[in-house]
Amino acid sequence: MAARLQPRPPEVVDLRRLGARDLDALLEEECAAWIGELAWDFEKSADLVRRFVDMRALNGSALIDDDEVAGYMYWVLEEEKGLIGDLYVRRAVRTPALEDMLIEAALEPIMMTPMVTRIESQLMMIPWERGRKAPREECAALFARNFMRIDLTRAALGRGHVRRPIYVEKWHDHYTDDAAALIASAYAGHIDSRINDQYRSPAGARRFLHNIVQYPGCGMFFRPASCVAFDAATGRMVGASLASIVAPDTGHITQICVSPAVRGTGIGHELLRQSLAALREMGCRGASLTVTAANEDAVKLYERVGFRIVRQFPAYVWEGF
Numbered sequence: 412m413a414a415r416l417q418p419r420p421p422e423v424v425d426l427r428r429l430g431a432r433d434l435d436a437l438l439e440e441e442c443a444a445w446i447g448e449l450a451w452d453f454e455k456s457a458d459l460v461r462r463f464v465d466m467r468a469l470n471g472s473a474l475i476d477d478d479e480v481a482g483y484m485y486w487v488l489e490e491e492k493g494l495i496g497d498l499y500v501r502r503a504v505r506t507p508a509l510e511d512m513l514i515e516a517a518l519e520p521i522m523m524t525p526m527v528t529r530i531e532s533q534l535m536m537i538p539w540e541r542g543r544k545a546p547r548e549e550c551a552a553l554f555a556r557n558f559m560r561i562d563l564t565r566a567a568l569g570r571g572h573v574r575r576p577i578y579v580e581k582w583h584d585h586y587t588d589d590a591a592a593l594i595a596s597a598y599a600g601h602i603d604s605r606i607n608d609q610y611r612s613p614a615g616a617r618r619f620l621h622n623i624v625q626y627p628g629c630g631m632f633f634r635p636a637s638c639v640a641f642d643a644a645t646g647r648m649v650g651a652s653l654a655s656i657v658a659p660d661t662g663h664i665t666q667i668c669v670s671p672a673v674r675g676t677g678i679g680h681e682l683l684r685q686s687l688a689a690l691r692e693m694g695c696r697g698a699s700l701t702v703t704a705a706n707e708d709a710v711k712l713y714e715r716v717g718f719r720i721v722r723q724f725p726a727y728v729w730e731g732f
């Protein structure tokens with residue numbers, strides 16, 4: 412057999428051509444990256460990927476480099492929307508061009524799917540780089556998001572001054588409809604509703620809440636640290652701070668919002684403080700959240716409470732294809 416003189420260029424193949432074992436080394440490295448860089452336990456997600464890959468039931472692609480699986484991505488459809496769920500390229504070979512090859516491999520079949528009008532993706536394992544362009548740029552919008560973290564062993568979590576009569580309750584599922592209406596009003600015209608279209612209507616926000624409460628994508632929903640504020644006079648819900656557990660000693664704020672009518676009166680701060688205090692009480696040593704970099708007031712609030720930016724990552728939206 413003739414020796415190979417030229418290294419073969421990396422190749423993208425359908426994920427359904429592989430078995431879970433082919434992805435073992437890659438997923439092992441990815442789990443180490445999630446826990447090491449973000450303090451998130453990715454093992455359960457990796458197990459789900461393995462299970463679906465073995466069933467040949469996951470849409471996606473793998474990047475083969477030198478006969479090894481060097482990267483992968485999967486995507487799912489949610490009604491008229493495509494979502495690139497995860498994308499990871501091994502550190503030793505990672506380049507923006509390879510990551511974009513995988514993104515392109517997702518865009519093509521999703522864009523060809525009848526009825527699909529929009530594609531979203533937030534890829535926490537891709538570092539944000541100023542000037543980096545989105546694949547299929549002509550129909551793409553790109554947003555920088557901050558991954559922020561607080562050390563709960565040191566945070567003061569001092570009580571602020573709430574300048575409105577409110578009372579706070581722990582989350583209960585019968586709050587879902589009110590919380591969905593609150594989210595839709597809190598994000599009306601907000602940059603985050605350009606990134607996630609579920610924020611644009613109560614029905615969409617209900618799906619968002621259903622996802623974070625029922626499914627482990629953003630960690631396991633954690634009721635004791637999920638707080639809802641009500642106006643003391645009217646009983647109307649005016650704010651919510653929802654939390655999950657992403658690793659045995661790490662919490663995550665999956666949602667925080669306050670009704671526009673009562674913003675700037677200390678409610679957001681108090682809800683966040685109560686969620687973080689509850690996480691600490693349950694043994695969490697740290698907590699994280701993600702926030703759009705352009706959402707400066709929110710970033711300032713988080714920094715004041717003690718969060719620091721760990722990394723920035725891209726959120727992509729494709730429309731009008």
Ligand SMILES: CC(C)(COP(=O)(O)OP(=O)(O)OC[C@H]1O[C@@H](n2cnc3c(N)ncnc32)[C@H](O)[C@@H]1OP(=O)(O)O)[C@@H](O)C(=O)NCCC(=O)NCCS
Binds near residue numbers: 706
């Ligand atoms: C981010 C958000 C939750 C903050 O809630 P909030 O109730 O308005 O925040 P607070 O009133 O607690 O504000 C925090 C502090 O900033 C101060 N502050 C708020 N708005 C201010 C403003 N426009 N100018 C100056 N200070 C301001 C407050 O005085 C407060 O100080 P205190 O904690 O010492 O009382 C709220 O603005 C919101 O719902 N935004 C839309 C949804 C969103 O962006 N969510 C975050 C996604 S990651």
